[in-house]
Amino acid sequence: MFTKQFDRRVYVAMTVFCASLIIGTSFGVYILWPSRREAGYMPSQPIPFSHKVHAGDLAISCIYCHSEVEKGPHATVPNLSTCMNCHEHVQPVDENGDRTEGMELLLRHWTDKESVLWNKVNDVADFVYFDHSRHIHAGVDCTECHGKVEDMEHMQRAFGLKMSWCLDCHTDPPKESDPAFARGESRRAPIHCSACHR
Numbered sequence: 001m002f003t004k005q006f007d008r009r010v011y012v013a014m015t016v017f018c019a020s021l022i023i024g025t026s027f028g029v030y031i032l033w034p035s036r037r038e039a040g041y042m043p044s045q046p047i048p049f050s051h052k053v054h055a056g057d058l059a060i061s062c063i064y065c066h067s068e069v070e071k072g073p074h075a076t077v078p079n080l081s082t083c084m085n086c087h088e089h090v091q092p093v094d095e096n097g098d099r100t101e102g103m104e105l106l107l108r109h110w111t112d113k114e115s116v117l118w119n120k121v122n123d124v125a126d127f128v129y130f131d132h133s134r135h136i137h138a139g140v141d142c143t144e145c146h147g148k149v150e151d152m153e154h155m156q157r158a159f160g161l162k163m164s165w166c167l168d169c170h171t172d173p174p175k176e177s178d179p180a181f182a183r184g185e186s187r188r189a190p191i192h193c194s195a196c197h198r
């Protein structure tokens with residue numbers, strides 16, 4: 001019914017159409033995927049660990065568990081021996097007197113010597129230089145970047161980790177607690193590119 005040439009044109013058009021659809025969709029997904037630097041990202045975790053219980057109700061210091069946060073670039077997540085300092089003795093039970101599901105999971109990992117693979121919540125692009133200790137020593141509070149962790153039953157990302165987020169704070173006029181205030185500077189922190197792209 002159609003000439004050969006016409007058929008070929010249809011094939012070419014279809015191929016181009018499909019290819020651009022696939023490329024376009026993958027690009028869209030890559031840009032819009034919620035795990036990519038967006039606020040509110042809340043991955044599931046292997047053990048239901050509650051910051052509200054531990055950092056809120058029990059008021060355990062952040063640094064007790066995130067012990068490297070003042071010392072270097074990474075805050076680090078504690079290993080199970082830190083948890084077992086308490087949970088060797090404290091093992092909450094449900095109304096039937098059985099250990100709760102969360103406790104069972106924790107103890108099973110501990111006795112099997114299986115490390116817990118927590119899913120990362122905050123993740124800055126690898127080509128960006130970020131250092132916790134610089135911020136902690138400058139007196140920036142955890143809540144300024146992680147929100148009200150003490151109220152979080154399930155950890156979530158408080159702010160989108162985009163360049164504009166870093167820059168918005170760095171360009172703010174210094175707070176009295178900032179080292180930049182004492183130095184009489186007009187912004188909280190440097191904004192030259194090489195500060196974060198080394």
Ligand code: HEC
Pocket residue numbers: 045049051054055060061062063064065066077078118119120121122123142143146149150154155
């Ligand atoms: C009893 C130990 C403990 C205490 C105390 C604690 N944390 Fe955590 N924190 C953890 C564990 C375990 C994880 C990993 C599981 C999760 O994300 O819920 C975590 C995860 C986090 C994360 C997300 C890490 C990521 O992947 O991006 C942030 C941010 C955080 N904690 C901040 C805080 C702050 C701020 C405080 C104090 C207000 C605090 N934590 C107190 C144990 C603790």
Ligand code: HEC
Pocket residue numbers: 047048049050053054058060065078079080082083084085086087090092100101102103106
């Ligand atoms: C300083 C002591 C302490 C440390 C350290 C600690 N916990 Fe707890 N945790 C408690 C106490 C006390 C409770 C019980 C709170 C309650 O029932 O009100 C609790 C409750 C829990 C529960 C809830 C049990 C349930 O289902 O009701 C889980 C799960 C848990 N902790 C996991 C962890 C993990 C994982 C770590 C290490 C990252 C950790 N804990 C570190 C003291 C601690």
Ligand code: HEC
Pocket residue numbers: 062063066069073074075076077122123124125130132135136140141142143144145146161
């Ligand atoms: C200036 C903002 C800022 C402050 C202040 C800050 N954090 Fe973070 N935090 C981040 C960013 C950004 C990441 C992601 C880092 C990455 O991907 O390398 C992160 C990641 C983390 C992680 C995951 C492990 C890691 O190092 O990647 C934990 C745990 C954490 N922060 C805890 C804390 C605690 C506890 C405090 C306060 C003592 C704190 N943070 C203060 C911005 C901040």
Ligand code: HEC
Pocket residue numbers: 124128129130131134135138140144145161165166167169170178179180188189190195196
């Ligand atoms: C809530 C405010 C705030 C946010 C958000 C923030 N910073 Fe900062 N940053 C500061 C302050 C305050 C200093 C300390 C400056 C000083 O020591 O005088 C600082 C210092 C730094 C330094 C050291 C600069 C130097 O060379 O002296 C780097 C690098 C840096 N921040 C990177 C980042 C990156 C990357 C992000 C985003 C992922 C970020 N910061 C988000 C407040 C912030």
Ligand code: HEC
Pocket residue numbers: 037124125128161162163166167170190191192193194195196197
């Ligand atoms: C305070 C820290 C900071 C400073 C200063 C900074 N950047 Fe960035 N930059 C970031 C972060 C964080 C990202 C990652 C953004 C993401 O993952 O969406 C980024 C990403 C980028 C990208 C990749 C494209 C994008 O937006 O994701 C380019 C290009 C870039 N920066 C250029 C620059 C240039 C040019 C300067 C100087 C004018 C500069 N940056 C200064 C933190 C910074």
